[in-house]
Amino acid sequence: MTITLKIDNPNIEEQLKQFVKEQKEITIEALSSFLNSFQKEEKLIYKKRDPRKYSHKIEYVDSENEDLSDVTPYSHVADSGEYVHNLRRQRR
Numbered sequence: 001m002t003i004t005l006k007i008d009n010p011n012i013e014e015q016l017k018q019f020v021k022e023q024k025e026i027t028i029e030a031l032s033s034f035l036n037s038f039q040k041e042e043k044l045i046y047k048k049r050d051p052r053k054y055s056h057k058i059e060y061v062d063s064e065n066e067d068l069s070d071v072t073p074y075s076h077v078a079d080s081g082e083y084v085h086n087l088r089r090q091r092r
Contacts, residue, residue: 007013020027077083 005016007016074080074083
């Protein structure tokens with residue numbers, strides 16, 4: 001990894017060079033430790049629950065005997081091709 005700085009003041013540049021030389025080993029160790037922390041595969045620890053205890057039966061509406069005469073989906077759409085074309089254009 002390379003970091004480039006433009007410093008116009010020569011005194012500050014020399015002080016920074018000296019500081020970097022002093023901190024070089026500590027910095028390299030800290031960076032390598034940080035980068036190595038991403039490579040460790042740590043297990044996710046969580047409590048497993050009994051599915052039989054937390055499951056429940058889903059009650060469905062009797063769809064065979066339900067009156068759907070008043071339901072007309074997409075009745076507001078006059079041209080289905082244009083409707084789908086506009087939907088796809090909106091999603092882009």
